Every structure is written in C-alpha cells, then in structure tokens.
Amino acid sequence: MMRAHDLLVDLMVSDGHKKSDVELGLRMIADEYFAMRYGDNT
Amino acid sequence: MGERDLRLLVRRLLEAAIKGKVAASQGLALLRSSKGPGVEYILYNPAKFYELAQGVPKDRLESIDPSEMIYGYLDVRSHKDECWNAAEIKFSAARKGFGPLMYELAMSDFGKIMSDHGSGSSPSARAVWQKYANRSDVETLPFDDVLILTGKTLTSTQLTPAPATHLAKLR
DSSP: OHHHHHHHHHHHHHTTOOHHHHHHHHHHHHHHHHHHHHSOOO | OOHHHHHHHHHHHHHHHHHHHHHHTTTOEEEEEEETTEEEEEEEOHHHHHHHHTTSOGGGGGGSOGGGTEEEEEEEEOOOSSGGGOEEEEEEEEOTTOHHHHHHHHHHHHSEEEOOTTTOOOHHHHHHHHHHHTOTTEEEOOOOEEEEEETTEEEEEEEOSSOGGGEEEEO
C-alpha cells in the first residue's frame, strides 16, 4: 500500500505537483475526515 | 522521442503500475508520516484522489472532499515508562471494517498499542478493542504499574483499573 502511495505521488509530480504539497494536502484532507466524524482534533 | 512523448510514456507506465497495485491492495494506498513523537497513517483510494485532484487548483488539494477517498486515519504517539511502553492511539477514524487494519498498522510499527489516556475512546474505537479481545493472533495486556500518589509521596504501584482489552500487541 505504501508503494501505491509512492506511485500516486510520482504521477502527481509528473503533473506538476510538489511531493510535499501532495502529502500535506492528504494530511489536511484526512484531518477534515476526522473532523467530519468526530469534530476538530486540535 | 520528444519530451512530451516521454512524459506521456511515463504517465502511462505510472498509471499501469497504479492499476496493478490497485488490484493488489484493494485499490488503497497508505501514507505513513512522522508527526512529532508519533506517526500518522492515512489509508486512501489513490485513484479517487487523483481523479478529484483534477478538479481543484494545485495549491488547493486540501479542499477535496474526504468522504469518497479516505478509508482510515490514525494518529499514534510513542509513549514511555507506564503501560509496557505501548504507543498511544490519539486520534482514529475509519470506514466500517477498516478500524482493525489501521490499528494493526500501528502495532506492526510500535509493537504494543493502547487507547487514548487523555480523552478516552469513541464507541467505534471501543468496538475495535473488543474485536481484539476475541482474536487469537492478538495478545491483550492489562494496564500495568502506575505510581500511586499518597499524600506527597509516591509509595506503591498497582494495575491501572482499565479494561484489559485496551492494550494489545500482535502475537
């Protein structure tokens, strides 16, 4: 599954994204997922 | 081969590789990242993420709706001394059926895990712990020695009065 993530990042980098932006975006989306389920996690 | 053709070839190879991995992992990808003293795990559908990312500006990925692409989220903090040095599950959320997988990812990294001492466990998290209580491949442990404050002196230890199923490790 981590290899699938690496491949996804490679694909998005080839589209012009930065790896750090992709992973930061994923973390923020996951935070929002948690907030939708249980409220803010800060 | 020009640069454009090369980029197209790379893209096709990557897309094919992702499709292959999709079959191998039920279509899911895992982002595991260090976060302060712990680790954050995000289980997601990479194909759906990629599809949704096409519709937003590159600097606005965080605006993507998580409901279609996130399968599990886990924030685990390392923990020393008490409770067998088990790592603490601070935040967890997962689609139905994916909770145990998320916890096992943490167990594979940290060895032992335990429930959140500060804010407690949600009903769905308690359900995951209860599943572990019935699984032969997971050993459940009682919370162990905690120093008891008597007056101003730390005098003795005893088992923490918490359900034994809230601390577990893979056998």
